[in-house]
Amino acid sequence: MFTTVLTRGPVVRPEIARITGLSSAAVTKAVKPMIEAGYLEELPQGERAVEGAGRPAYPLAVRADREFFVGVKVTADELIGVVTDLRAQVRDAHRMAVSGRSVEQVVADIAALVRELGPEYAERTHHLGLSVSGDVDRPGGVVRYSPFLGWHDVPLAELVAGETALMVTVENDVKALTVAEQWFGEGVGADSFALATVGVGIGCGLVVGGRLVAGGYGVAGEIGHVPVAAGDGPACHCGARGCVEAIASEEAIVGRARAVSGDPALDMAGAIERAHGGDAAVRAVFAEAGQAIGLGLAAMVNLVGPERVVVSGEGLAAYDLFEEDIRAAFTTQLFGAAARCPLVVRPLPWEEWARGAASVSIQSLFAA
Incomplete structure (x- = not known):
């Protein structure tokens, strides 16, 4: 209610x-x-x-100001933190570079960031949401596997609670962003929808029957690891081959762009610049990535049947380079009436990921 x-x-x-x-x-x-x-x-x-x-x-x-919530998005290089009210409206925001990627360093950095965020809200702040990429056991508060941090089986909720004295919820970053969209964004009023993110990795959160779907093992919606290439496709960090993420992640795009351009120092910004400048070989790399994303999205829609799909993530800076290929593969591969599923593109700043973490802490409080 x-x-x-x-x-x-x-x-x-x-x-x-x-x-x-x-x-x-x-x-x-x-x-x-x-x-x-x-x-x-x-x-x-x-x-x-x-x-x-x-x-x-x-x-x-x-009453939005009845209670406040902290949300922190953990990346391999920095922490993005926000304080929100009960409606997930951001009241304060701050970023901090991580001192290192070890568990001890990141936990200490999170505690330091929490102390800096909105001290005027501290008396009415009792809940902290953390979002991390990878395989997260939300009920247990454990990061089972985070490839970008190199973590395995880290009891993050327990460790951070010990440093901050707050009630901590940990969730996969894409699922946390999906909760924010479900409760406060594109998903309000929708019985089912999907949020896909393009960037460092390829992620997807699913809402079915008005509920975020985690699945029996907590990894439902991982379209980044749907195989879209033959068995000899590029190797993925997960150990498989031909995954969407092995073709369309930022690392994959940069790696192939370096190979086709002969420039080993090329970064993502440089690859985008080359593609915009008419480098046909680099443009083809983005086109292949777009096709892989479109096939992954279509497979998810055919299986789950969401009312709409929202596409977001930091990779949207290059969206114009692979939008046509995403939409072509998506439309071609959809079955029957699923072709009516709209694909909504919504750029979101990094603070929205932290707001997603705060939204998870709001959800945890009232879902209980």
Whole structure:
């Protein structure tokens, strides 16, 4: 019930009952303690009142400043942190370079960043969300495998909680971003949707039946490891060959661009510049990456059938170089009515990833 007000409010009680399937009496009973605890408020009389057959129904709204949440996106090179309110609106943001990639260094850096973020919100901040790329066991708070950090089986939630005295939730970074979109962005009101990210890796978060899908092993939606090339395709860091990520990740694109250009010092920015400048061989590298992404997305849509797919990530800086190939492969490979699934491109800054981590901590509090 609370999440309905959080994601769709201000909203009147009859509408809450319609959305949730609860009776009016059950809604009233559930609302009362949330109002008493200061999480919900009834808008003042005369403000957006809705006239019904009986007395006016006054909308309920979340008191955004009742509690604050910290979200931190952990990368191999830096931490991006935000403080948000209950509506996941960013109140403060800060970045910090990591002192090293060891578990001890990153945990200490997270604690230092938390101390710097919004000290004026500290008294009402009890929850911290962390987002990390790779295989994450959210219930256990363990990073089982993060290729970019080189971590295996790290009890990150426990370690960071010990340093910060906050309640810590750890989630895969793409799934965390998906939660933010589900509750506060493109996914509000959608029963099913997918969020795909293009950049250092290729990720995907899935919402089906209004719930984020983790799967039996916590790795549902990993389209980056869908095989789209033959058995002799390029090797992937996961140990397989021909994965989408082995063809379309930033590292893969740069590696092949260096090979075809003969420039071993080429970086992603240089590859993009060469492609824009008309280098046919480098443009072909981006085209192949686009085709791989499109095939991976189509496989996911054919299997899961989301209402829409949102594409985001830091790799969108090069999106114009492979958009046509993504859409062509995506459209060609879709089956039947799935061809109507829209592909929405939405660039998001790094702070949105940290906001995703904060959204996970908000979700953890109220899902409990």
